[in-house]
Amino acid sequence: MPDIDVVTLSRLQFALTALYHFLFVPLTLGLSLLLAIMESVYVMTGRRIWRDMTMFWGILFGINFAMGVATGITMEFQFGTNWSYYSHYVGDVFGAPLAIEGLMAFFLEATFIGLFFFGWDRLSKPGHLAVTWCVALGSNLSALWILIANAWMQHPVGSRFNPDTMRMEVTDFFEVLFNPVAQSKFVHTVSAGYVTGSIFVLAISAFYLLNGRHREIAKRSMTVAASFGLASALSVVVLGDESGYTATQNQKTKIAAMEAMWHTEPAPASFTLFGIPSLEERKTYFAIHIPYALGLLATRSIDTVIPGLFQLVDEAKAKIRTGLEGYTAVQTLRANPKDEAARKIIAERQDDLGYAMLLKRYVADPAKATDADIERAAWDTVPNVPVLFWSFRVMVGLGFFFIALFAVTFYVSAKRQLDQRRWLLYVALLSLPLPWIAAEVGWIVAEYGRQPWIIEGVLPTFLATSPIAAHDVWLSLSGFVVFYTSLLVVELYLMLKYIRLGPSESWEIPDVATRFAPPGGAAVDPSTLHADLPRE
Amino acid sequence: MSIPLDYEMLRVLWWALLGILLIGFAVFDGFDLGTAILLPFIGRTNLERRLMINSIGPVWEGNQVWFILGGGAAFAAWPPLYAASFSGFYIAMFLVLLALILRPVAFKFRGKVDNDTWRACWDVALFVGGFVPSLVFGVAFGNLLQGVPFHFDEDLRAIYTGGFFGLLNPFAILCGLVSVAMLAAHGATYICMKTEGALAARAKTAGIVLNLATIVLFVAAGLWVYASIKGYAVVGTVDHAGPSNPVRKTVEVVAGAWFANYRLLPWTLLAPVLGVLGALLAIVTLIRRMSIRAFWASALSIAGIIATPGLAMFPFILPSSTDPRSSLIVWDSSSSHMTLFIMLVATVIFLPIVLAYTAWVYRVLRGKVTAQTIGRNHQAY
Numbered sequence: 025m026p027d028i029d030v031v032t033l034s035r036l037q038f039a040l041t042a043l044y045h046f047l048f049v050p051l052t053l054g055l056s057l058l059l060a061i062m063e064s065v066y067v068m069t070g071r072r073i074w075r076d077m078t079m080f081w082g083i084l085f086g087i088n089f090a091m092g093v094a095t096g097i098t099m100e101f102q103f104g105t106n107w108s109y110y111s112h113y114v115g116d117v118f119g120a121p122l123a124i125e126g127l128m129a130f131f132l133e134a135t136f137i138g139l140f141f142f143g144w145d146r147l148s149k150p151g152h153l154a155v156t157w158c159v160a161l162g163s164n165l166s167a168l169w170i171l172i173a174n175a176w177m178q179h180p181v182g183s184r185f186n187p188d189t190m191r192m193e194v195t196d197f198f199e200v201l202f203n204p205v206a207q208s209k210f211v212h213t214v215s216a217g218y219v220t221g222s223i224f225v226l227a228i229s230a231f232y233l234l235n236g237r238h239r240e241i242a243k244r245s246m247t248v249a250a251s252f253g254l255a256s257a258l259s260v261v262v263l264g265d266e267s268g269y270t271a272t273q274n275q276k277t278k279i280a281a282m283e284a285m286w287h288t289e290p291a292p293a294s295f296t297l298f299g300i301p302s303l304e305e306r307k308t309y310f311a312i313h314i315p316y317a318l319g320l321l322a323t324r325s326i327d328t329v330i331p332g333l334f335q336l337v338d339e340a341k342a343k344i345r346t347g348l349e350g351y352t353a354v355q356t357l358r359a360n361p362k363d364e365a366a367r368k369i370i371a372e373r374q375d376d377l378g379y380a381m382l383l384k385r386y387v388a389d390p391a392k393a394t395d396a397d398i399e400r401a402a403w404d405t406v407p408n409v410p411v412l413f414w415s416f417r418v419m420v421g422l423g424f425f426f427i428a429l430f431a432v433t434f435y436v437s438a439k440r441q442l443d444q445r446r447w448l449l450y451v452a453l454l455s456l457p458l459p460w461i462a463a464e465v466g467w468i469v470a471e472y473g474r475q476p477w478i479i480e481g482v483l484p485t486f487l488a489t490s491p492i493a494a495h496d497v498w499l500s501l502s503g504f505v506v507f508y509t510s511l512l513v514v515e516l517y518l519m520l521k522y523i524r525l526g527p528s529e530s531w532e533i534p535d536v537a538t539r540f541a542p543p544g545g546a547a548v549d550p551s552t553l554h555a556d557l558p559r560e
Numbered sequence: 561m562s563i564p565l566d567y568e569m570l571r572v573l574w575w576a577l578l579g580i581l582l583i584g585f586a587v588f589d590g591f592d593l594g595t596a597i598l599l600p601f602i603g604r605t606n607l608e609r610r611l612m613i614n615s616i617g618p619v620w621e622g623n624q625v626w627f628i629l630g631g632g633a634a635f636a637a638w639p640p641l642y643a644a645s646f647s648g649f650y651i652a653m654f655l656v657l658l659a660l661i662l663r664p665v666a667f668k669f670r671g672k673v674d675n676d677t678w679r680a681c682w683d684v685a686l687f688v689g690g691f692v693p694s695l696v697f698g699v700a701f702g703n704l705l706q707g708v709p710f711h712f713d714e715d716l717r718a719i720y721t722g723g724f725f726g727l728l729n730p731f732a733i734l735c736g737l738v739s740v741a742m743l744a745a746h747g748a749t750y751i752c753m754k755t756e757g758a759l760a761a762r763a764k765t766a767g768i769v770l771n772l773a774t775i776v777l778f779v780a781a782g783l784w785v786y787a788s789i790k791g792y793a794v795v796g797t798v799d800h801a802g803p804s805n806p807v808r809k810t811v812e813v814v815a816g817a818w819f820a821n822y823r824l825l826p827w828t829l830l831a832p833v834l835g836v837l838g839a840l841l842a843i844v845t846l847i848r849r850m851s852i853r854a855f856w857a858s859a860l861s862i863a864g865i866i867a868t869p870g871l872a873m874f875p876f877i878l879p880s881s882t883d884p885r886s887s888l889i890v891w892d893s894s895s896s897h898m899t900l901f902i903m904l905v906a907t908v909i910f911l912p913i914v915l916a917y918t919a920w921v922y923r924v925l926r927g928k929v930t931a932q933t934i935g936r937n938h939q940a941y
Contacts, residue, residue, distance in 0.1 A: 066756050090668040094622060094661040104646025105653050109717050111646070114624030115639025115897045120903055123632035127910040131625045135914075139921055148922050158917075186896070188803035190716040191639070193896040358714065378663050490647035491719045500654045507658060511665055 031486045033310060033497040034106040037270030037504060041098050042471075043151040044508050048092035050463050051213050053167060054221015054256075055085045056133075058154075061248060067153045077241050078156070080527035082140065087518050089137060091511065098504070106497065110478055110488035117183045117195045117200060118173055124522055125169030133162025168210050169507035175206035178474060179274040180482050183387055185374045187357050187367065192482065208266040214465065215259040219426050220459035222253025226433060227456035228523055230449040233442060238526050246452075247437045254430035260421045267421075274481060277340075278473040280333045281407045282416045283318055284308045288332040292319020300411045303376065306333070333406055340379060341403040343481075348383075352391050369515070378482040380403075385486055393405075405482075407475045415472075422462040429455060563901045568800035568891075570900040573689030574637040575877070575890045577907060579870045581633050585695075586743065586866060587859045588918075592620040594747020596663065596690025597740065599683055602751070603706045603763040607931060610941065611749035613667065615929040617941045620667065622918060624660070635902050638892040640718065640806055641877050648710050648720030649700065652727055656693050671941045690747075691740065692784065694763035698739025701869055702732030702781075706789055707881030712807050721882060731784055742839075742865055746858045747772035749842060753851035754929050755876070760851075767846045767854065771839040778835055778865055791817025791872075792879040796893045799842075813885035818872040826923045828871045833862030925941060 034323055059078055066074035100122065103111050111119075136158040142544025143152055176183075182199030183192045194200065226249040232242035268279065279285075284301035285293065286308065295317035299308040331339075353366040360366075370377075382401040383390035393401075433452065436445050478485040565573075603609035634642040637920050646653055662685045670682035706729070709722035748767030752760050795810040802808075822829055838861025845854040873879070877889035894900060927933075932941075 056757035087668060090621075091662040093624070094664045095834060097624075097628060097660055098657055099658055100628060100654055101646060103635065104631075104642045105650050106647070108643035108647035109715075112639055112718065113644060115635050115642060115739075116899050119632065119636030119639060119642070119895070120899055120906075122912075123629065123636040124901060124906045126625060126632045127906055127914065130628060131910075131914045132917075134625045135619075135622030135918055139924060142618035143924060186803070189896075194902070195899050197898065197902050204813035222782065322611050435642065436874055490643075490650070491717060492647055492650050496650050499651070503654065507661070511661075514665070514669055518669060521672070558757050 025203050025292060027494055028486070029494040030492060030497055031489050033494060033501055035485065037106060037497060037501045038102055039471075040078060040501075040503055041095065041102065043457045043467060044512075045092070045095040045099055046089050046463060046467055047460060048095060049167075049510075050217035050220035050459065051088050051224060052085070052092045052163050053217025054219065055081060055088070056156075056163045056221075057218060058221050058225060059085060060120075060156045061162040061211075061252065062245075063156050065248075067149050073240055076527050077245055078296070079144075080241065081245070083522050084224075084228075084519060086137075086141060087127065087522070091459065091515055093134065095508070096455050099375050105500075106490055106492070107478070108490035110483065112485055113191045113488070114479055116191060117176060117180070118179050120194070120197070121169045121173040121176075121200070123425065125166055125173075129162050129165035130171060131162075133166060135154045135158050135164065144382045151475050158204055164214055171210045171213055172201060174470075175203045175209050175369050176200055177479050178209075178470070179203055179205040179270075180479050185370065185377055185482075187354055187370050188361070190354075190414075194478070205270050208270050210229065212260060212267050215256045215263060216459070216463055218254055218256035219260055220463060222256060222430065223426070223452075223459045225249035226253065226452045227427075232453035234446065234449050234453065234527065239443075242525050243437070243442055246433060246442055249428050250433040250437050254427070254434050257423065257426040257430050261420075261427065263418070264423065265321065269324060275474070276331055277333070277336050277405055278407060279322060280331065280336060281409045281412045281473060282469065283330075284311075285318075285332045286290070286334060288329060288335045289319075290325050291329045292316040292323070292325075295321070296319060296413075299413070301413050303409055333409075337402045337406065340405045341398055343376040343379040344398050344401055347371055347378065347380035348390060348393070349373050350377045351380035353363075354528065355391075364557040375481070378477070378479070378484065381487055382476065382484050385484070404476045408475050412469060415468045419462050419465045419469060422458055424464065425455075426459070426462075468488040516551045563897055566801060567897045567900070568902060569739050571800070571894050572610050573904060574633075575870075575874070575896060577904075578630070578633060579912065581626060581630040581866060583863045583866050585630050586862045587621075587746070589616060589620070589623040589625050590743045590862060591747045591750035591855075592616045592623055592663075593671055593694050593815070594743040594745065595751055596686045596747070597694065597744045598747050598751065598763070598766060599690070601630055602748075602759065604758075604762075605933050606679060608759045610934060611755050611759060611931070612751055613670065613941045614934045615751060616669065618925050619921065621664070624664075624920070627660075631901070637895050637900060638835075638877065638888070638893055639895060640716075640804065641725060641888050643877060643920055644710055644718035644720070645700075645708075645735070646717065646886065648708060648722070649727065651724040652696050652700070656696050659689045659692035660718050662686075667941055673730040673883075684802050690743075694740045694743045695736040698736035699727055699732045701739070702729075702735030703727055704873065704878060705735070705785060706731060707792065707879040707884075707887075709741055709815075709882040710878075710880050711883035712887040714937060716805070716807070717888075721896065731781070731789065734777065734781050735786065738774065738781055738865065741770050741773040744860075744886055745774050745842065746787075746855075749851060749855040749858045752846065753855050755883050756930065761927055763910065764846050764849075765884050767858075768843050770827060771842045771846075771877065774861065774865075775836050775839045777867075778793055778832075778834070778839075782832060782868070785872075786816075787817065790815050791820070792887055793817045793820065794875070794889065796888070800804050800891045801897075802891065804892050804894050804896070806888050809889070810884055810894060811887050813878075818869075819869055831864050831867035835868055835934065836864070838862070838864055 059082055062074055063078040066078060116254055139155045140159055143155055146346055148154065181195060181203050182194050182196040186193045225245050229242035229245040232238045235510050282300055284296055294313040296308065297312045297314055299311035319330060320326065321427040323363045348369050353369035355371065357363050357366040380390050382395045384403055386397040386400060388394050429451065432448060436442055436448055473478060478488045509528045595612055599609055599612055601610045609721045666682040666685040666689060710718055710720040712718055745767055748763045748770055751763035752767055755763065776831050778880055790813045792811055798809050838857050841857035842854045842861060846858055876887055877890060877893060878888040880886040
């Protein structure tokens with residue numbers, strides 16, 4: 025078994041770099057689409073203020089985008105550097121969506137982002153608009169492929185264990201592609217991004233209105249953000265519910281942990297609005313229940329039972345025992361690759377193989393595990409209940425707050441009273457950090473809630489690391505902390521600087537006739553227009 | 561689902577595609593890296609440095625995706641390679657990462673505060689962001705040719721037993737220098753093509769010198785391999801369509817094995833010849849002020865130089881110096897038949913599309929970058 029320090033440090037490093045990367049991603053997703061919407065209005069109406077809006081939010085988008093791209097490279101590398109056994113074990117399935125993401129989406133957004141900034145004077149209006157839409161499309165497609173990969177970690181479909189190569193391999197790529205978890209997660213996540221972009225635009229515009237600056241741009245921006253944000257916030261909550269519904273079917277332990285549901289209740293189960301779950305005593309103190317609510321929401325029926333944690337742990341124990349039969353057969357087959365009986369057992373028991381591997385935390389050879397080891401390993405399948413319980417409630421609470429905020433702003437903006445409602449502007453401004461908090465706790469619910477698995481039911485996280493030295497991970501982890509913190513300081517400084525500067529009146533885009541005019545502004549002979557093109 | 565291409569064929573195709581992606585990265589992002597390396601040397605004034613930065617400004621982001629795609633393709637098509645090399649070269653990879661993160665940040669942030677010290681700091685960051693990855697990539701190739709100390713345990717967990725400083729042996733450093741010279745030369749031809757006047761003239765001189773250096777270093781590395789680096793060879797036959805289990809074969813270390821392919825298939829000699837001739841052609845065209853042709857000549861040289869070790873080592877991808885049978889070869893370290901096929905379909909569809917819109921973007925951005933063009937754009941770097 026790998027060094028436990030390496031496991032802890034690698035997990036910490038992955039969590040920190042992922043949470044950090046996820047500071048930039050939602051804003052990229054949301055702002056790219058908002059930019060495309062604003063520029064579409066510009067192209068359709070021809071009114072310059074919409075172009076200035078696009079350019080202004082574009083500057084902030086650019087600062088954010090660079091950080092998103094840069095920190096994204098870390099994510100892709102880390103699977104190989106820190107999680108090499110994971111890469112070996114599931115690269116056949118997990119690698120493909122990542123690579124296709126690069127081909128289909130990342131190339132698109134990264135290639136056109138340059139033209140977005142440098143192409144204003146080189147492209148026609150519709151040409152530039154097409155570029156902006158390509159950036160937005162690329163960002164969103166990118167999220168799609170990443171979430172297809174992630175969904176497979178939550179719900180590993182379309183694959184099987186191959187004992188000859190000792191890894192998971194694809195059996196049906198379309199199942200991986202159309203994983204129901206991927207679909208609900210994708211829409212939930214991109215909508216959360218749209219909410220983030222909308223709150224960002226809303227808060228900064230509110231700041232301008234409170235200061236009486238850039239009123240025209242600010243009011244229009246708020247209107248766009250409120251309407252787009254309202255639709256998105258509704259979609260986040262609806263698709264979040266869909267995510268929960270699919271998780272009820274695939275990740276029962278995660279749902280039970282989120283709800284701190286220790287014991288199975290008769291259907292429909294009650295929803296715990298408040299409570300203090302205790303991991304040690306395996307019970308929840310001071311619980312306030314809403315009767316029937318959870319059962320109705322999570323199963324969409326009145327008679328489907330949601331299993332509690334004690335019951336799920338008992339089921340895990342049974343899976344560990346059947347998984348052990350498969351695990352033993354893998355060892356037999358390794359000694360004699362022609363043993364067809366062992367092959368047959370593996371094929372029958374492969375769904376539970378991962379459960380047997382949980383024992384490796386306590387015994388080197390799982391076949392020698394005692395009942396006490398199995399009991400402990402089975403309880404390991406329960407994620408950290410209090411963290412999930414509270415993260416989930418914070419996320420959902422914020423989701424409903426966003427709906428309310430966008431709805432009120434939308435109403436006030438439709439009545440053209442944005443200027444008069446200063447309290448609303450203050451609320452909007454103070455809401456600026458909230459979508460990030462919601463997104464980060466959402467990540468915690470989804471990924472911390474997947475523990476102890478790196479691939480649900482297939483591979484335990486503690487087995488997936490690289491065989492590297494703990495001091496190397498210390499070095500990279502502290503390097504990332506120092507480096508990322510200083511970058512964040514610089515990034516925030518620049519963001520604030522450009523927010524304070526605001527949109528400028530001096531953004532002139534020379535049209536094609538004056539493109540090559542000398543600085544003095546003398547008329548240009550059209551025949552010399554291309555004089556500065558490369559000679560060959 | 562029946563798969564219309566056989567496993568052996570797909571493995572060879574993906575071996576070639578991995579090479580093509582690497583070459584794509586070196587040709588496209590290579591000139592960005594090269595320009596960053598040259599920044600402190602040929603950009604004398606702030607304006608000249610801004611011209612250099614803005615000439616790569618609109619395109620480096622897209623170019624960098626070649627690298628990310630290379631990593632993704634290795635992950636998807638050659639999982640054991642990705643797992644063994646990325647974890648083995650842990651510190652080296654970490655340095656590359658920091659350098660690559662520094663780069664976009666430096667681009668964006670350098671021009672945002674009007675202060676000489678601020679700019680000087682980001683200039684250093686840009687140089688580091690260009691130099692470190694260029695060096696490390698070459699060093700990595702140098703280590704591939706010598707074999708890397710790793711083996712697989714019974715669960716097929718790749719265990720690396722070398723340290724970081726072991727990677728920095730003299731031969732690997734020589735390969736690192738080949739890479740730095742090659743990419744800097746490529747950057748010089750690009751700057752020569754995109755700028756005018758004194759800056760372009762300096763880029764031209766730099767391009768000539770660096771292309772010469774590339775030829776000398778490349779030939780020196782080749783002679784070194786010939787004289788004293790042992791190659792690896794598979795003993796007996798390996799099923800080309802067998803399962804990807806890299807410990808079921810026997811491998812021996814043989815002097816001269818890295819030249820076996822060149823002897824067996826003389827057409828493969830085209831690669832090293834192209835590496836040298838391309839650089840020579842770049843020099844000639846630079847002297848005759850044909851900077852666009854020089855750029856493409858240097859791209860050819862890059863393709864030849866990268867293909868040279870790839871062809872020499874075939875079917876080896878990552879030889880193991882401490883446990884040769886753990887070496888990764890084309891026939892036993894790929895993804896499954898189905899995954900290789902799906903990935904090929906995706907590549908055949910999307911790579912041409914990527915190339916088409918990349919070409920369009922370069923066309924829109926054609927022309928020299930001048931003080932006027934960057935003065936006009938308030939979003940220029």
